[in-house]
Amino acid sequence: MSLPEPAPPSRRALLLYLFRRIVKPVSRERRAEVQVQLRDSSSPDFDFFLLVTLSCIIATLGLLTDSPAVIIGAMLVAPLMSPIIGLGLASLTGDPTLFRNAGIALARGAVIAIVISAFLTLGNRYLPFLPLQELPGEVLARTRPSPIDLTIALAGGMAAAFALAMPSISAALPGVAIATALMPPLCVVGIGIAMGRWDVAGGALLLFITNAVTIAFAAMLVFAAIGFTVKREDGQIVPRALVVTAVFTLILLIPLTWLSVRFFQQATQNRLINEVVAEEVERFDAELADLKVTKADDTFQLALTLRTTRPLL
Template sequence: MTVRNFSTTKGIIRFEGSDRMIYWRRFAMLLGLAVVIATMGLIRDSGAVIIAAMLVAPLMTPILGTAAAIVTGDISRAVALLVVVWIAALASIGVAWLIVFMTDFPRGVLLPNEVLSRTDPGAEDLVIALAAGLAGAYVQVQKSELSLLPGAAIGVALVPPLATVGILLYFQEFDGAYEAMLLFATNFGAIILSACAVYIATGAGRLLLRSEKRRMRFSMGLAVAVLFLVAIFAQLSTTTYYRYAETRAESALANRIREWAQDVPVEIVRIDVRARERTAEVWAIVDLPVDAALRVASAAEQLPAKLTVTPFRLVARDILGQDYKVTVRYQPRYAWQVDLATDDVAPAPYVDSDHLN
């Protein structure tokens, strides 16, 4: 890419000039529509609607513009575009909160999976954002590859995490809102860094060689971007570690429960391990013996005798350790098997349909 072409690319992201109000109106309109679409898609738990919001959102342009300003050593423009991006981000959060408030979405219901899926960012999200940022910057430079732009926009979800923050703030789920904001910050920092690499590789480096002052400004801007991304990566690394630790613990505990139950029908419904809080929950359904319906006793006294040989707390402690608190939620179920030829009644067979959420 020549220097002249790079200057043309830079001009695309200008907010000045005689037509600046036209751009601002278009930017505000598209951003507002994207937030509305994303929020409704998140509430309805519709992935297709959320993808539509990714395609409409205009936030990629000023973020790429920030990278272009850093590469050309124009720190004042980079700061101005950063202010634009974060004001737009805060406005998006406010609009999402207002939409949920106006729809009077009930607070006591379970949050949709599409919302919850954006509250657990990890290191892999950083890799995705870096790759999509490279694609987005490349498409901006190479106009012949504009067909790739929708894929880049979908790869880096900018508006859905912001809408998620607004929704979670409405529900007063502040920890989840922080995690969703961390996902947006991850995408934001990764796009800037990867776009800088693309711009330098495609010709902008010639501008840096012409001026010592420009090189110093570029170095300062790039250092800030790298430090920001390092701080984000530290957060993501911790989150990723805990997530994989929780997944391994949940799998190990499920296997240990199956070994502990042996031939007693115990259906594991759900296991949740939270490594940060050192807590765990086990949801299970236990088949009672055939004669349990004829006995008057508490649910605990009606459990199969084999389950009382080894206390469950010892089973959980083998996997999780002594510093965990485990909540067990089990539901007794009457179950039996009838031989239709002889009418003989026997215990029901083992239910092998365990699944983890």
């Protein structure tokens, strides 16, 4: 009597087997160490807020002086990455204590950074150590978020979570902190509020939210892949928190894409205006000293200041 042939493995089991052949889960001891480490670094204590304050001062002054090197230094000092990753891990594993502490640390740290940067900017207006005729380029660079920023945050968040779980590559964490800027956008929010530029504050706030949500989502993906998930009684494979965060990340693509299209259109208009102005200036054998463009409805008004050695008329 022949025995029945065993049923072939299901596609789901085969995919899981192949995935585990490539991505090895970390040990239970290492998972416990990571959770303890994130609880400590995400705790809303004096040390955390001191680093927030110092990094905010450094970042704000770097932004106002248009100094990339100073801003990079502030990114390395800022501790905001830890509570964001902590929120991702807590959402995945159902750790209410870590979730509460990380949320408090992130929210209070963000408010402190915005307030300090606003006061520093206001102080500079009344005691002008730095003459600000216009917004520095480093400030403007953080007011125009795009899907590229979301992609950078996604890759950076995955790298941060993986480096945190794997001690052998922990040296990559400073690079991740630089790539996924968190403190500079918050400082730009404060600068925008202090200068009454709500467009600047709004764009920078959107950039910070994009970075924070995407980093948390990326961290959840990595932690789930290397074995941090908790087995559920209902048999659900993908944690609900991961799905919710993924949906929120996709929703962020809507305003980011809209802003990118608008910025592209503005850049195209400015390029065309500059080309037309350059042709007209060349006709008069003059040099363009200043160009101001204002738009009323569908009409552009141009105010040109020219330098020339002969009368224009």
